Amino acid sequence: MNQSELKIYKAWDLPTRLFHWINFSAVICLIFFGLLMLFKKELGITSMEAKISLKTIHVxxxxxxxxxLAFRILWGFLGNRYARWRAIxxxxxxxxxxxxxxxxxxxGNTQQFVGHNPLxxxxxxxxxxxxxxxAFTGLIRAATDIYYxxxxxxxxxxxAAPGVDPDSLIPYDPAGLEPSRAEQxxxxxxxxxxxxxxxxxxLMLLIVLHIVAVVVTDLREGGSIISAMFTGRKVLSGKPVDDDS
Ligand code: HEM
Incomplete structure (x- = not known):
């Protein structure tokens, strides 16, 4: 690559980068606690308190x-042109x-993009x-498992059975439940x-593919798409397809 042709472009705005790294951290933690819940027996986690605590932390x-995620959906209407739904x-x-x-x-002359490439x-x-x-199924399970x-x-x-205060119900405790409704x-x-x-x-599979694709693209196309998610800037050679500045 001819170094003299390199140009810096402003790609990801700060809210988009914050979303990305908060999302990344949250998803890793959710997977971690999700897998703990899934393999609780194998890990020797048997007490009801421990099970409910794991679920509560996960929730x-x-x-x-x-x-x-809700913020990112909104930001797709407000953010810079590369953060917008139109570009995604x-x-x-x-x-x-x-x-x-x-x-x-x-x-062998791969098109350059300031935002996302089509893939x-x-x-x-x-x-x-x-x-x-x-998010949707998790919120439903949070409500139906632990009344969150x-x-x-x-x-x-x-x-709750007639006359029982719903706030007094304890997750996984049948006391105070109306049996047929609990079954439903x-x-x-x-x-x-x-x-x-x-x-x-x-999602786990796609996250692995996403990381592999980003690393491969970074190596093939000149090495700035990973750093762009930290700095917001992409360093590109030639004219990007999605830049009309
Ligand atoms: C990327 C996001 C998420 C991942 C990867 C994830 C992953 C998992 C996994 C692997 C389990 C174990 C499933 C099982 O034991 O059968 C689980 C269970 C659970 N998750 Fe999530 N989760 C995510 C988001 C959420 C959200 C947003 C909520 C609610 C706010 C939530 C609430 C729950 C609840 C209540 C359970 C227990 C369900 C059960 O015992 O069957 N999750 N999650």
Whole structure:
């Protein structure tokens, strides 16, 4: 690469970078506590208090994850042009840009982008979709397992036996529950747990692919896409496709 052709571009604004690193940290912690819950028996975690504590920690980190994700959805309408949904969601002309990108890769003169390249856009969309499913199913399980907000009091109110204060219900304790409604709740929450678990597996796989793809792209295309998520700036040679400055 001719060093004299290198130019610095402002890619990721500060809120986008903050979202990315908060999201990364939250997801790693959620996976860690999720796996602890999943393999609790194998790890010798048997007491009900320990199980509920693990779940509670997971849910509290989950709130950070959900609020951060909600912020990113909003920022897609307010952020700089590379943070906007228009630059991320596949819209009109996307398939052509994907073909152009593939052709340029094959020719050995890969197109440069200040924002995401078309494959990166697809990856980000899949990651966001899976994370939305995790957030939704996680909030449902938080309510149906341990009566936590935002839907917990609604659930507790439904399963509490007549005359029992819903706030007095203790997770996994049948005392104070209306038996037929408790049974209904069990049937209702099961599929959300299954979806939460299998989506977590898919997300873990995609995160690994995402990291491999970013490292490979960084090595192939001149080495600034990883540092750009820290500094906000990309150093590119030639004219990026998505820059009209
Ligand atoms: C990327 C985000 C997340 C990942 C990777 C993740 C991962 C996991 C995993 C692996 C489990 C164990 C599943 C099992 O034991 O069957 C789990 C369970 C759980 N998660 Fe998450 N989770 C995420 C987000 C959330 C969020 C946002 C919440 C709620 C605020 C949440 C609430 C729960 C609850 C309540 C359980 C227990 C469900 C059960 O016992 O079946 N999770 N999660």
């Amino acid at each position: 509290i980190i989950g709130y950070v994850f959900v609020v951060n 969601l596949p819209g009109r002309g996307f398939m052509q840009s994907l073909r152009d990108y593939r052709t340029s890769m094959r020719s 990166g856009r697809l990856a980000v969309c899949c990651l966001l979709l899976l994370m939305l499913v995790m 907000p935002p839907f917990g009091s609604l659930v507790a109110g439904y399963v 709740l069990k049937t209702f929450k099961e599929p959300f747990g299954e979806i939460h678990l299998y989506t977590a597996y898919a």
